[in-house]
Amino acid sequence: MAVRLPRPHRFDVYVAVGGLLGGLLLMAIGLGTRRSADPITLFDGPWPVLVPLVVMAGCELLRRTAPRTALLTGTAAICADLVTQGSLATVLMFTDLVYAAVLYGPLASARRIQWITGLLTVIGTLVPLAVWREPEALLIGVVVGVVAYAPAATGWIVRNHRDAAEAALLRAEQTALLAEMDRSQAVGAERARMARELHDMVANHLSAIAIHSTAALSLDDPKTSQEALTVIRENSVEGLSEMRRLIGILRDSSGDLEPVAAPTLDGLGSLVDGARANGLDVGLDLDHGPLPTPVELAAYRIVQESLTNALKHACPGRVTVALAQRDGSLAVLVTSPYGHRDGPRAPGSGAGLVGMRERAALLGGTFEAGPDGALWAVRAVLPVTDVTEGDPA
Structure with a gap:
């Protein structure tokens, strides 16, 4: 199976073509890095320079897609260039291959290249000085450092800056993602809270309106119809007033409006009187x-929704509401007669039990509702913590 080589990057093509043309230009004018009389020059003349030049230009095509392969092949080409008159273009392209191998290659390879080029620089400095004992011998180490170690160090610095920038960008994206998730959760929680409040504030009145309007339409009794219409008007006025207060809070974007006072357990008497009516x-x-305000609000709404459900679903009989504070918690119990009916006295959405369960869960409490013998029982236990006299909570 044939292996397809990765397509060279456009910039790498430009580098390869530019290096090759520059080397050919130097050959044309007869400029090399060494003289033909140099002892290290084994292949005299301009044409032997062409082989390592072409190979090095080909390696430049792989500087980004296969940096390790390009560097190994380029190392062989620079060694071959040493036994010719040499080309400055070949040397410059080799330095670029070292730089690219550190910048684009694997992290482990980049570190090894750093150590290897540094070691070669030290060897190229100390060994010639020890052998020839001439200050000019230090120039060999300088050349090795410029050709090998300097590009590797530059590539390492650029790589660190690039990785730091990518890490910062990733952190920024993660922070933005977390912020968006927090915003979505906050919006969802607020929507759920407003849905519970809207349901609990209005459902009781609308259920009463539906039940009494049915009675007014089904009974041919002027007195009964008058009483039903009176209850309908009272519930519609109260429901409309509560709706207006809630809509005013929702529409006010400046926050200048005072929040609607949360109902407390002191209002249970009025709530029960309305249920009796x-x-x-x-x-x-x-x-x-x-009790803390959140606990009072949750208990009030649970009782309110339980009475609404009793109005719609309960059989004739007594409904009991009991609240007792014991051992750091408030127990709420609402029971109503349970039996088989033809259907509810008013339609429901089924969101009431969900809302009550959510209210208890938000306070870390428990909630259960279901038949208990001949009764339908709603039980909630709401934790009460850090309650002191005059505590504003």
Whole structure:
């Protein structure tokens, strides 16, 4: 199976073509890096210079796609160039291959190239000085350092800057992603909170309106119809008022409006009176001390939704509401007669139980609802912590 070589980068093609043309120009004018009389020159004349020049130009095509292969082949080409008159273009392209191998190659290879070129520079400095004992021998180490170690060090510096920039960009993208996730979660939580509030504030009134309007339409009794219409008007006015307050809060983007006062357990008496006016036989039993505002709101809404469900689904009989504070928690219990009915007295969305369960879960409490013998029981336990006299919570 034939292996397809990666396509060279456009910039690498420009480097290869430029290096090859520059080397050919130097050959044409007879400029080399060494004289033909130099003892190291084994192949005299301009044409032997062409072989390592062409090979080095070909390696430049792989400087980005296969940097290690390009460097190994280029090393062989620069060694061959040493036994010819040499070409400055070949040497310059080799330095670029060292730079590219450190910049684009694997991290382990980049580190090895750093160590190898540094070691060659030290050897190229100390060994000639020890052998010839002439200050000019130090120039060999300088040449090795310029040709090998300097490009490797430059590539390492550029690589570090590039990696740091990529890491910073990645961190910025992750931070933006986390911020977007937090924003989405906050929006979702706020939407859920507003849905619970809207449901609990309005469902009770609308359920009463639906039930009493059905009674007014089905019974041919002017007195009963008058009473039903009175209840309908009261519930519609109260529901409309609560809707307007909620819409005002939602529409106010400046935050100048004061938030709607959260209902407290002190208002349970009025809530029960309203349920009695809607036809429920409700008993209320309260035994609690000071409570945090979130706990009072959750308990109030759970009782409110339970009474709404009793109004829609319960059989005739007594509904009991009991709240008791014991051992750092507030227990809420609402029971209503349970039995088989032809259908609910008013349609429901099924979101009431979900909302009550969410309210209890947000406070770290528990919630359960279901039949208990002849009764339908709603039970919630809401933790109460850090409650002191006069605590604004």
